[in-house]
Amino acid sequence: MNQSIRIILRFLLLLVLQLLLFEHMDLGMYVYPMPYILFLLLFPCTYSAAALMIWAFAFGLLLDFFSAGIMGLHTSAFVALAALRNGLIKAMTLKGDIDNLSVPGFIQFGTVRFVLFVLLCTAIHHIVYFFLEAFTLHLFWHTLGRLAGSLLLNTFLILLFKKTFYEQKR
Amino acid sequence: MAGLPYLLRKILVLLLFLALQTVAIVLMVNNSYFQQNAILQVVRKWQTSAWERRSSWIAFKNLRTLNDALSQENAALKEELARLSLLEHSLLAKKEIPTSIPDTFSFIPARVIRNSVNHRHNHLVIDKGLADGVRPDMGVIGSGGIAGVVSYAAENHALVISLLNTQQRFTAEHKETGTFGTLRWNGVHYKKIQLSEIPQHTKVTKGDTIISSPFSLIFPDGIPLGTVLSQSQKRGTSLELEIELFLDFKTLRYVQVVSRVKEKELQQIKQKEEEAL
Numbered sequence: 001m002n003q004s005i006r007i008i009l010r011f012l013l014l015l016v017l018q019l020l021l022f023e024h025m026d027l028g029m030y031v032y033p034m035p036y037i038l039f040l041l042l043f044p045c046t047y048s049a050a051a052l053m054i055w056a057f058a059f060g061l062l063l064d065f066f067s068a069g070i071m072g073l074h075t076s077a078f079v080a081l082a083a084l085r086n087g088l089i090k091a092m093t094l095k096g097d098i099d100n101l102s103v104p105g106f107i108q109f110g111t112v113r114f115v116l117f118v119l120l121c122t123a124i125h126h127i128v129y130f131f132l133e134a135f136t137l138h139l140f141w142h143t144l145g146r147l148a149g150s151l152l153l154n155t156f157l158i159l160l161f162k163k164t165f166y167e168q169k170r
Numbered sequence: 171m172a173g174l175p176y177l178l179r180k181i182l183v184l185l186l187f188l189a190l191q192t193v194a195i196v197l198m199v200n201n202s203y204f205q206q207n208a209i210l211q212v213v214r215k216w217q218t219s220a221w222e223r224r225s226s227w228i229a230f231k232n233l234r235t236l237n238d239a240l241s242q243e244n245a246a247l248k249e250e251l252a253r254l255s256l257l258e259h260s261l262l263a264k265k266e267i268p269t270s271i272p273d274t275f276s277f278i279p280a281r282v283i284r285n286s287v288n289h290r291h292n293h294l295v296i297d298k299g300l301a302d303g304v305r306p307d308m309g310v311i312g313s314g315g316i317a318g319v320v321s322y323a324a325e326n327h328a329l330v331i332s333l334l335n336t337q338q339r340f341t342a343e344h345k346e347t348g349t350f351g352t353l354r355w356n357g358v359h360y361k362k363i364q365l366s367e368i369p370q371h372t373k374v375t376k377g378d379t380i381i382s383s384p385f386s387l388i389f390p391d392g393i394p395l396g397t398v399l400s401q402s403q404k405r406g407t408s409l410e411l412e413i414e415l416f417l418d419f420k421t422l423r424y425v426q427v428v429s430r431v432k433e434k435e436l437q438q439i440k441q442k443e444e445e446a447l
Contacts, residue, residue: 024224026420029288029359050183057190064197066217070291072197079194083187132198133290134357142358 007043011055014039015062023067030149034074035157036063037125040082041118042166044102045093049086056082070133077129084124092117106167118162119155126151218327221284221295229281229423236423243313275390277426278302280310283327287360287419292332294318296425299326309388309428314416315395316340316382317425328427334360334419341386342395344411345379347372351411353380353395360419362399368409374401380413387440389428 014036022033040056060075067074089104092113106114130147229236280302284295298304300323310317310330318330319338331338336357342365343350351367365380378398384391396413404410 020220026286026288032288048183050186053183053186053190057194060194069289069293070198071200072194076191076194076198079187079190083183139356139358 007055010039010042011059015059018063019066027153030146031153032146032150033157034125034129034150034154035161037078037081037122037154038158038161038166040078040085041104041121041158041162043085045086045089045104047086049083052082052085053079073129073133076132077125080128081121081125085121088117088120088124103166106163115155115159118158119151122151122155122158126154214324214327218283218295218297222281222297225281225283225423232421232423235421239313276429277311278304278429280304280328280425280427282422282425285332285419285422287332287334290336290357292334292419293321294330294332294422294425296328296330296427297326298427299324299328301325303429304328304427305429307388308430309386310425311389311393311428312417312422312425314418315393316342316389317417317419317422319388320427330425332419333363333415333417340389341383342380343383343385344368344372344374344398345381345394347374350383350385351408353413361415363396363413363415365411365413366404366408368411370403370407370409372409374398374409374411376400380411387430 018034018036022035025033027033036059039059040052043052043055056078057075060072060078063074064071093109102108104114104117108114109117126147130143130150134143278298280296280298282294283297284293286292294310294317296304296310304320304323306320306323308320310320316333318332318335319340320328321331322329333340333353334355336355338354340353341350342353344365349368349372351365353363353365355363368374376398380395380398382389382391382393382395394416396415396417399412399414401409401411
């Protein structure tokens with residue numbers, strides 16, 4: 001299948017899943033499922049940062065529009081992650097490796113390094129999301145608690161999705 | 171873009187990042203509930219039908235608790251009816267029938283088809299809209315207190331800013347002393363809300379009732395909202411009370427939109443006041 005068609009299908013799938021399923025899950029104040037972050041982690045390592053940001057912007061904007069929340073919140077967090085993703089990959093891999101790696105994954109990165117990578121990506125997204133949502137440092141620990149709870153769940157969900165549906169065979 | 175020198179490429183990417191972030195932040199700060207919904211009229215139509223189906227299923231699961239709440243409310247209403255009819259009889263006996271009853275509100279019953287409690291900015295969507303007389307800035311009450319205020323009304327549904335929204339302020343007063351303050355949620359727990367700007371000399375004890383204030387023009391006054399849990403001083407000048415709400419937003423299914431009959435006159439007075447300032 002053509003790469004861009006695959007990206008668009010993935011885009012729609014994750015968007016619909018987030019809007020119809022995860023937005024309606026009521027898991028309490030401290031856990032907010034947002035596995036859509038996976039979308040950005042499935043692009044090839046050498047994909048340009050500018051293109052990543054535009055994808056993230058489009059995704060975030062649509063999500064903000066259709067969920068009855070605050071406009072621009074998901075967008076801002078997702079664009080921030082898109083901007084930092086490639087730098088993170090560069091920092092976590094050896095220089096020679098990067099050309100051989102197609103998409104970040106368990107096999108390509110090694111299990112431990114990939115889990116750490118997903119954790120850091122989710123953390124970047126969540127720090128922007130939860131602190132922008134709060135917009136103050138008042139109740140800092142409460143915001144941090146929400147961040148930590150969601151971080152654990154979403155890292156787990158993303159790893160699960162990746163392992164189940166997007167693992168490339170060698 | 172591959173032909174450009176490295177530095178220039180980096181700068182372009184940075185500029186793109188800043189541009190996209192600016193758009194996102196501007197959208198967030200403008201907080202355009204109205205535009206957002208106006209654009210989405212068409213989508214909201216099928217979205218609401220999906221929300222409705224889901225909420226009716228959940229409502230079915232909660233029928234028992236709902237029944238209990240309704241019977242309690244019924245009892246309270248009957249009590250009030252009895253009290254009022256007694257009053258009416260005594261007035262009739264004196265033949266001093268008032269020519270008009272001053273402030274009257276009418277209530278539009280509605281069903282909540284979408285609700286959230288675990289964000290900082292929560293919203294409700296209800297199944298009544300312009301066609302049923304719902305207008306923006308009308309109050310919404312549930313059985314057990316204020317639920318929110320209508321921010322946008324479409325033909326057959328309306329978006330309500332929940333009481334559980336850190337950006338929305340309401341007015342409420344301490345029943346025992348009549349002191350009023352600002353009611354605003356701090357975003358932590360869906361059963362606890364904060365009433366601030368209460369003067370320091372006010373004598374507040376735990377368990378006191380907080381009611382809606384007559385100074386808020388969109389709600390009838392005297393609706394019990396909750397009880398005082400604790401109090402603390404803020405900036406040495408005023409008290410902040412923590413209130414436990416009577417209304418449980420997690421099981422909120424039926425609400426009433428409050429429409430003020432003489433709303434137009436009030437608006438005119440308010441406008442004149444603003445012009446005078």
